[in-house]
Structure formats: structure tokens, C-alpha cells
Amino acid sequence: MLRIALPNKGALSEAAGRMLVEAGYRQRRVTKDLTATDSANRVQFFYLRPRDIATYVASGDLDLGITGRDLLVDSGADAEELLALGFGASTFRYAGRPGTTVEDLAGSRIATSFPGIVERDLRAAGRTASVIRLDGAVENAVSLGVADVVADVVETGATLRQAGLEVFGEPIMASEAVLIRRTGADDDPRVQPVLRRLQGVLVARSYVMLAYDVRAESMERAVSLTPGIESPTVSPLHREGWVAVQSMTPRAEVHRIMDELYAIGARGILVTDILACRI
Numbered sequence: 001m002l003r004i005a006l007p008n009k010g011a012l013s014e015a016a017g018r019m020l021v022e023a024g025y026r027q028r029r030v031t032k033d034l035t036a037t038d039s040a041n042r043v044q045f046f047y048l049r050p051r052d053i054a055t056y057v058a059s060g061d062l063d064l065g066i067t068g069r070d071l072l073v074d075s076g077a078d079a080e081e082l083l084a085l086g087f088g089a090s091t092f093r094y095a096g097r098p099g100t101t102v103e104d105l106a107g108s109r110i111a112t113s114f115p116g117i118v119e120r121d122l123r124a125a126g127r128t129a130s131v132i133r134l135d136g137a138v139e140n141a142v143s144l145g146v147a148d149v150v151a152d153v154v155e156t157g158a159t160l161r162q163a164g165l166e167v168f169g170e171p172i173m174a175s176e177a178v179l180i181r182r183t184g185a186d187d188d189p190r191v192q193p194v195l196r197r198l199q200g201v202l203v204a205r206s207y208v209m210l211a212y213d214v215r216a217e218s219m220e221r222a223v224s225l226t227p228g229i230e231s232p233t234v235s236p237l238h239r240e241g242w243v244a245v246q247s248m249t250p251r252a253e254v255h256r257i258m259d260e261l262y263a264i265g266a267r268g269i270l271v272t273d274i275l276a277c278r279i
């Protein structure tokens with residue numbers, strides 16, 4: 001059986017489970033379950049702390065894992081990203097009292113739950129600072145006098161605002177949930193179907209199926225608006241001089257494209273969700 005590590009709780013847990021269900025895998029019944037076996041697909045899932053997942057995968061005890069890119073980098077484990085999964089996006093940033101700049105980093109005390117990322121960033125910039133490792137709620141460290149600045153995950157920025165802190169400098173990294181495997185692992189034929197299914201979910205989420213009727217003379221213009229992934233399907237309509245077009249279209253652009261299609265005479269424009277796909 002293929003063994004896959006998933007976050008047992010936290011920001012990535014629910015969305016990771018949802019993505020696997022959309023990919024056709026059985027998931028745990030209750031959030032307390034530590035494992036789940038999907039016999040039909042010959043996959044076993046292990047629910048672990050997201051921070052530990054790269055370690056399990058790097059050791060070879062588990063074949064694949066889903067964790068945050070920031071957690072992977074912070075761990076320094078011998079694991080690599082196979083696929084970015086499009087959820088759990090965040091940035092990792094320095095923050096301090098208003099007016100703090102990157103010039104203040106040298107010689108400062110930096111509180112963080114991600115010392116691996118911070119030390120790597122300081123090294124790259126040739127700065128020396130003292131990194132104070134905290135378990136969480138690091139934004140409090142400045143007002144409590146434990147640190148001069150923090151380096152932490154920022155999603156909406158609400159937590160920083162509440163603590164009276166402001167980000168400074170460029171983002172240290174951009175993170176999202178990623179599928180990982182051991183660095184340089186031999187190609188495993190059991191991994192390919194998982195990868196294809198997850199890629200299928202990503203495409204199904206970001207595309208819709210667009211169908212419309214248009215006069216044959218406007219077809220080329222219409223098709224240039226909806227080129228699809230390979231090429232759109234064009235079929236004759238019973239009504240003389242009209243064709244029906246079907247094409248996968250980026251979800252984010254579909255309303256603009258519908259307006260433009262309507263303007264060139266397309267009618268009966270329908271949008272449907274794609275439940276699953278293999279491209």
C-alpha cells in the first residue's frame with residue numbers, strides 16, 4: 001500500500017482532506033482518527049502534525065505527504081515538492097513596531113516558530129541576529145519584551161494588526177500546501193495515479209465547461225475567445241448556419257468571456273462545473 005501523510009489538524013487539515021475526497025480517496029470518519037485505509041485504491045493515510053510530515057517522508061517511512069511549503073523548508077528535511085496544491089496560501093514575513101526596517105534586523109532578537117527559515121534568510125543576507133524559537137502566538141513577543149521583531153506566517157494580517165505590528169522588508173517566502181516526497185526518491189509507479197488525480201482536481205477547480213451556440217460565420221472569433229486546453233469541440237446544430245461550441249474555460253475569466261461571446265452573437269451560453277478530470 002502507498003502510505004501518505006496528511007495534516008491531522010490546523011490550517012491545512014480540512015482542505016487537504018477535501019481535496020483527497022474530490023480525488024476519489026476515502027478519508028477518516030472523525031477528526032480523532034489517526035489513520036484511514038482506502039483498500040480500493042491501495043492507499044493508507046496517516047494523520048500527523050503538519051510540522052512533522054516532512055520528517056516522516058524524508059525518512060522513507062511514508063511515501064508522500066501534504067504539508068506547507070514553509071514547514072517543509074523550515075524542517076530542512078530531505079524531502080522535495082512534487083506538486084503545489086493551491087490552498088493554504090500564506091506569506092512568511094518579518095514584522096515589528098511601526099517604522100522597523102530590514103536595517104534593524106542585524107543584532108536584533110527575532111521571535112519565530114520557523115527558526116530554519118529565518119536562519120536561512122539571515123545567512124543569505126549576511127546578517128547576524130539572535131533567533132528565539134517560540135511555539136506560537138509569536139506576535140506577543142514584542143510587546144512582552146522577549147524580542148525586537150517577529151518572523152511569522154501572515155495570511156490576512158489581522159493578528160499582526162491586533163498586536164500593533166507592521167510587516168517590513170520583502171516577503172521571506174510565499175507558501176501554500178504542497179505534495180512532497182523523499183528527495184531523489186526512485187520513480188514509483190504507484191505515485192503517478194495520485195499525482196494525476198490531484199492535478200485533475202486542480203484543473204476541475206480552476207476551469208468550468210462553457211457551451212454556447214453561435215452563427216458559423218462568427219465561429220472563428222468565438223473560438224479565439226474560448227480556445228480550451230487542447231481545442232474546443234465544434235458540432236453542427238440542426239438549425240442551418242449555426243454551430244455548438246464546447247470548451248474548458250478558466251473559471252476566473254468566465255463572466256468576461258460570456259459577455260464578449262454574447263456581444264458577437266453567441267446565445268444559449270451555459271456554464272457547468274467540472275467535477276473531476278484527467279487532462
Ligand SMILES: Nc1ncnc2c1ncn2[C@@H]1O[C@H](COP(=O)(O)OP(=O)(O)OP(=O)(O)O)[C@@H](O)[C@H]1O
Nearest residue numbers: 009010011012050068070071088089090153155175
Ligand atoms: N491563517 C493561517 N494560520 C496559520 N497557518 C496558515 C494559515 N494559512 C495558511 N497556513 C499554513 O498552514 C501551515 C501551518 O499549519 P499548522 O497546522 O502548523 O498551523 P496552525 O493552523 O497555525 O495550527 P496550530 O493550532 O497548530 O498553530 C503553514 O504551512 C502555514 O503557511
Ligand SMILES: O=P(O)(O)OC[C@H]1O[C@H](OP(=O)(O)OP(=O)(O)O)[C@H](O)[C@@H]1O
Nearest residue numbers: 136137138153154155156157158159160
Ligand atoms: O494573518 P492572519 O490571518 O492573522 O493569520 C496568521 C496568524 O495565524 C497563525 O496563528 P495561529 O492562529 O495558528 O496561532 P499560533 O501562532 O499559536 O500558531 C499564524 O501563526 C499567525 O499568527
Ligand SMILES: [Mg+2]
Nearest residue numbers: 010136137153
Ligand atoms: Mg499556528
